[in-house]
Amino acid sequence: MKLFKQVRHAAIALACGTLLINAHADEQVNGANSKWKVSIGPGVMVTPKYPGSKQYEALPLPSLDISYDDRFFSQGLDVLGVNALKSDAYHVGAALNFDFVSRKESADPRLHGLGNVDAGPKLKVFADYSVSLLTGSVALYQDIGGNGQGMQITTDLAANLPVTDRLLFSFGPGFTWANSVYARTLFGVSPQQSAASGMQAYDARSGVRDIHLNAYTSYDFTKHWSASLLVTAGWLQNFAANSPITERRMEWNGIAAVNYRF
Structure with a gap:
């Protein structure tokens, strides 16, 4: 059971794009019957300045993994969430998620006249299911901040390898x-943006935004201290790849953190 929890936590971290610390170490610190799991520390996210950009930026952020009875949680970019349905093999729930994706005209002279797109909160509805060393997950993100970012659905499959009791590694594809x-x-x-920016008008429609490959690893230095790294390589598709805004079709995203477990 402990090995299964280690594998599953690594898989959810990979598939959902959040940094989670494995449950086995939490049990060592808090006791097997403790309902509270608390792990905090500094983190940094490296991401394109805007979708399709060839320039990157580093954003400092707190790394949180706080949960109660595997029911209520605050983890990674999920500010507050609940597992409405749960078992050792699956979770179904919802969370308030903060998405850092934005676009500022000041980020690149090419963007002048296109207007700004602000980052903001999103409603996340998710489900995951694990079988042996495999975990499948799906998550829907709906903009609730009025920033025009609409809706996205991400599906991932993760293969998980607990290399040692301290080292975990997971990887897998998604879109x-x-x-x-x-x-x-x-x-x-839009035609108005084209006139203001000089960029060719482009009618972007719904479809597959990207296909991607995720890799996640975590290492326990001691029973209290751990480090985690999540890297995603994505390839823009369809409307995203063909947009005149896009400078580079391949994009990298990464989150690294060091955490202390209480």
Whole structure:
């Protein structure tokens, strides 16, 4: 059971894009019957300045893994969430998620006239299921901040390898679908924007945004201290790849953190 929990936590971290610390070490610190799991520390996220950009930026952020009875949690970019249905093999729930994706005209002279796209909160609805060393997951993200970022659905499959009691590694493929609202806001160029920026008008429509490959690893230095790294390599597709806004079709995203377990 402990090995299964280690594998599953690594898989969810990989598939959902959040940094989680494995449950086995938490049990060592808090006791097997403790309902509270608390792990905090500093983190940094490296991401394109805007979708399709060839320039990157580093954003400092807290790394949180706080949960109660595997029911309520605050983990990674999920500010507050609940597992409405749960077992050792699956979770179904919802969370308030903060998405850092944005686009500022000041980020690149090419963007002048396109207007700004702000980052903001999203409603996340998710489900995951684990069988042996495999975990499948799906998550829907809906913009609730009025920033025009629409809806995205991400599906991932993770293969998990507990190398040692301290070292975990997971990897697997996935893809992201986006609706027309997201496509127009992040990759479309309206006639008005074209006139203001000089960029060719482009009608972006819903479809597969990207296919990607995730890799996640965590290492326990002691029973209290751990480090985690999540890297995603993505290849923009369809409306995202063909947009005149896009400078590079391949994009990298990464999150690294060091955590202390209480």
